[in-house]
């Protein structure tokens with residue numbers, strides 16, 4: 432029999448009785464509220480929610496081998512502090528092989544390692560934002576950046592997108608209006624490739640136009656690109672950082688989606704002054720040298736490209752499968768994006784379909800998705816939702832889409 436310990440009871444006579452924590456939280460933490468994760472579903476529910484790699488295709492054997500190599504070859508430096516910039520061997524590999532920026536001549540000094548790209552974003556906001564500064568985000572936006580910005584005390588402004596990327600005239604107008612109000616934003620946040628949540632990729636032309644408008648208004652672009660290597664169709668588009676010649680852009684990358692989320696290693700890549708600046712605001716004694724060296728050994732052993740090729744094939748099959756299932760059962764009930772890579776499909780349904788009724792019907796049917804409204808900082812998105820095709824097997828996904836179709840039917 433398991434024993435559940437009884438939590439210590441506060442003595443009502445002590446000065447610490449009651450919920451004293453609210454006296455101590457800072458304004459930003461108090462304003463945050465609970466996490467935005469979907470509520471637990473009943474048993475048998477199929478989740479189309481989590482943006483994580485296929486668990487059956489994680490490169491476990493290669494990581495085990497790399498771990499052995501590191502402990503046999505370089506145990507002491509792997510198990511000691513590694514400094515604020517991170518393990519130079521991996522920074523070099525990021526610049527040369529994992530996330531090369533053609534024409535920029537970048538190397539070790541242009542990369543700082545972080546504990547995932549979530550931490551990279553946190554580190555950047557910590558370095559550049561004062562509370563009350565304005566940041567523009569493309570919308571719908573990854574929910575994580577909305578929480579990060581709220582946590583940083585930023586004022587969020589939104590700019591819309593179509594299937595080709597950020598709407599440039601809308602951005603120009605917004606930045607002109609904000610300048611007139613004396614509120615020049617510090618940053619524009621964008622995921623240009625296989626966007627989370629829409630799955631779309633910004634075109635070459637839109638990227639160039641974004642660079643032009645941002646430079647004219649003197650606003651930095653924050654390019655977040657954890658999915659870019661997971662392209663399974665179409666032609667690659669150069670990064671915003673490389674198109675901008677390295678000026679006015681800070682780029683974040685991650686090993687989370689291309690190897691495994693549990694590694695917690697990502698990076699910031701930019702011109703050297705920006706990389707130096709962000710390391711001023713590192714107070715965590717650096718990203719794990721142990722994990723960083725394991726990743727470097729994994730890359731040196733030649734695992735990277737073959738694993739990427741395998742993942743691209745898997746995600747192509749899963750995405751095609753989900754698109755066919757949508758075609759078969761959701762035509763006439765909704766429309767959706769057709770990604771060329773990444774993890775996500777964005778589905779929009781007519782205003783006549785009630786989002787609350789859909790949530791209830793989906794719960795009855797046993798399927799879970801992230802409602803569109805959670806990707807909007809200032810309201811909106813009610814008639815949309817995000818589907819993730821990376822995690823589940825094709826059969827299970829197809830069943831989930833049939834359930835979603837029945838829920839859409841009931842709610843219309």
Ligand SMILES: Cc1ncc(COP(=O)(O)O)c(C=O)c1O
Pocket residue numbers: 482546547548549550573575622627655657684685686687692696697
């Ligand atoms: C767009 C985007 N940026 C950043 C992250 C954070 O990823 P990690 O911290 O695991 O690198 C995620 C995770 O889902 C994401 O979708």
